[in-house]
Amino acid sequence: MRDYIIRRILGMIPLILIVMIVSFGIFSLVPNPFAALTENPRIKRADVERLKHAWGFDLPWHLRFFRWFGGVVRGDWGPSLLFPGSTAREVIGRALPITMRVMGLEFLLALIIALPIGILSAVKQYSITDYIVTVISFFGMSMPTFWFGLLMMMFFSVLLKRPSGMPLLPAGGLMTPGLEDAPFFVKFGDRLQYLVMPVAVLAFNSIGGWTRYMRTSMLEVIRQDYIRTARAKGVPERFVINRHALRNALIPIVTLVALSAPIVVGGAAITETIFTIPGMGSLIIQAQIKADYPTAMIALMLSSILVIVFNLVADIVYAWIDPRIKYS
């Protein structure tokens, strides 16, 4: 086991290198990040050249990669173009907690709803309940998040109004301006209103896939001999499902959860854009539009590395909870 973990950690190094090269390669191919500056008659040509030199854009791309790589390792992530005056590190530091709040909530909600529904759907296979759950989970998987987001907005922010004439739920943003100094509970309730729609949109999407996954996993376990044995012994059905079957059925789910966890940091680009949430997802998109390549690359790299790390975590946890799996 220990050797396996060590080997896997060493195996991550080339993976991370490839990820860095690919994301750097794509961003360094961006035609010319200084095009807008050069066109601006109020900016002197010499200043543009100075900026180019400062960011190493006068070097060939491979030298620029090493320069950037060195900076990343030393924790110097470069300046942000999107928010002049801030470093990429500060920009990401602002976006990260926001995304973690939205996505963390979505993640928990989806898990709490999807797992019991998936189990129910498996236990009552081919029943009306199963069909309804199946159809709804397919709806969740097939619904484009941007469309569902817009529909929600249409319904809760345009159609439904409060008695005061305000929309029932705010259409976007994080909090009502002017409530910064309000008491904790007022602030909490206010922020919660802004989270309802984005969290619901994202959770519906996750619930679709996870319910199907839980159902398949449970169905596979229920067919096994030890479940039949338990039933034959006269164990009540409730215990057969909750004690005997559930434990094994949850093993693949642990992997699924570990593999999905990185989105908590990476964010959801489209949903954040629609609901104007200044999180990691919309930050990456905006940074790209404004050719803020230091920020975009770091944000991208952070989420990629997390995916790789959580892949490893998934495998290790899998081996740890399931003694049948042997790694050599």
Add this chain to the structure above:
Amino acid sequence: MAENAIDAGKKKNQKTAEDFTYIGMVLHRLTRHKLAMAGAFMLIAIFLFVFVGPLIWRIDPNLQIESLEGLLNPASAAHPLGTDDYGRDVLARMFFGGRISLFIGFVSAITAALVGTLVGLVAGYYGGWADNILMRFTDAMLSIPTFPLLIALASILGKGIWQLIMVIVVFGWMVDARLVRGMVLSLKEQEYVEAARAIGASANRIMWKHLFPNTLAVLIVSTTIGIGGSIIYEASISFLGFGVQAPFASWGNMLQNAQQYIWTAPSLIIYPGLAIFMTVLGFNFFGDGLRDAIDPKLKL
């Protein structure tokens, strides 16, 4: 004698597994899968809508009405789904947008499946360092968040339908590569491959004539589901303004400006989104049924 006659009579009415060819068996199971049939009907309806519709409703999707009264009209006899912010007929744009969305979905999903197959075949068949390099690369590509890179690549390659297809392919082949590699690893140990090798078949021939056909069923399932995914990718990229560009319509870029008119013309949001949703749902239902029909134990 009598018993034989009864048996023969039974046989006439009841088909056993031996009476079916492989494709006949799959079709037999597929037609009994309710969701798959629902999906098939949805897809047929959408294809008819998109390809037969314009033959009946002959209005230029790019024709703009040059007056203020023509903009953002509600549904009327002249424009059954109203007009958009440029005064163009929404119904006509739905037809032509659907053609482009479906075209991008099909071409990119099938191309991605072919690229994935090539990588998976080579990695699985040769093994060793080829396998190692290809699979590490696949893993790395899988761990990069697709969406931001899709947009970065779209802004490098330029905006257009073929560029968009290329972008979706570049980030869409990895799952198929893993799938094919996994199947090839077990297939290549079987006797018929050994026999082919023994009579001197080339690696190329074994890969494409012997291994590839045996992965085809699974690939068809994953491509069916993949088409739905590609359509969502196309719509998302176009929605953010990096995909299909005006004057061409796609279901995604029809939604691009619609958010601004959420208060005045909500129907602009409803129709294109509904079309995307129904199409993707159709492909998912049908793909799921196809998987059950081909091999219920398959994990996809």
